[in-house]
Amino acid sequence: MGLVQDQRLDVQGTVVDSGRGKVFGWIAKLNEVTHSATLKHFPQLEVQADPDQPFEVSGYANGESINRGYRCGPINTTFTPEKGKVYLAEFQFVGQGCELHVYDTTQPQQRVPVASAPSL
Numbered sequence: 644m645g646l647v648q649d650q651r652l653d654v655q656g657t658v659v660d661s662g663r664g665k666v667f668g669w670i671a672k673l674n675e676v677t678h679s680a681t682l683k684h685f686p687q688l689e690v691q692a693d694p695d696q697p698f699e700v701s702g703y704a705n706g707e708s709i710n711r712g713y714r715c716g717p718i719n720t721t722f723t724p725e726k727g728k729v730y731l732a733e734f735q736f737v738g739q740g741c742e743l744h745v746y747d748t749t750q751p752q753q754r755v756p757v758a759s760a761p762s763l
Contacts, residue, residue, distance in 0.1 A: 702734035
């Protein structure tokens with residue numbers, strides 16, 4: 644009988660949209676402070692990944708807007724980070740759906756798409 648590896652994701656944190664750029668700045672700042680202090684939700688999240696080891700990112704969204712609920716995901720993708728590189732995983736709404744993309748942002752002025760594969 645073989646050993647089965649735990650396939651659950653190790654959750655590093657939760658990223659939330661504070662409304663920055665959509666509401667008054669003080670409201671967005673209040674949202675960010677409240678979420679980070681009480682709920683451990685952040686406008687962005689930074690983690691260290693082991694180089695040359697597959698790294699899985701998962702994104703989903705749900706909530707309500709005016710007279711309408713929405714839900715998208717989860718979407719999982721896996722890529723293999725390289726030593727000394729910086730990456731950005733970006734979850735976006737596109738039309739009626741959502742997408743998750745990974746970019747190499749080692750050079751801050753460039754966003755180079757990274758080969759990734761959908762995860763189950």
